[in-house]
Amino acid sequence: MYTFKKEERLCNKRLIDKLFHNGSSFLCYPFKASWLYNPEPQSYPVQVLFSVPKRRYKHAVDRNLIKRCMRESYRLHKQQNLYNLLQTADKKIVLSIGYIGKEIEPYSVIEKKMLKLLGQLAGQLTAVSNIPVK
Secondary structure: OOOOOHHHEOOOHHHHHHHHHHOEEEEEOOEEEEEEEOOOOOOOOEEEEEEOOOOOOOOHHHHHHHHHHHHHHHHHHHHHHHHHHHHHHOOOEEEEEEEOOOOOOOHHHHHHHHHHHHHHHHHHHHHHHOOOOO
């Protein structure tokens, strides 16, 4: 399950608006994550959106580099840290991960922080919906 298909990306504007208005969020520097349970049927347990602010990173090359690193680290670690938990509970969420760091971090740092973020998200999901932890 080391894929990242189009159906896993969050593109629906209505869902994005709902996520940012009603969702829960937390910081895990250099990321800010927002998430919300989605009662609507979707083919994957998580639909995710990655964002990097244009205000802080003026060049598209820099924004794209950060987003590529974020997507790659998410793709490699989503199954064991997030999907297994949500599939046992039969829940679906929408997730937004924004980069709020002041400088471009190397991939190794981004990967380590993404693991921490996914663990923190799994902790919040278990706390909110009483999902048993394995």
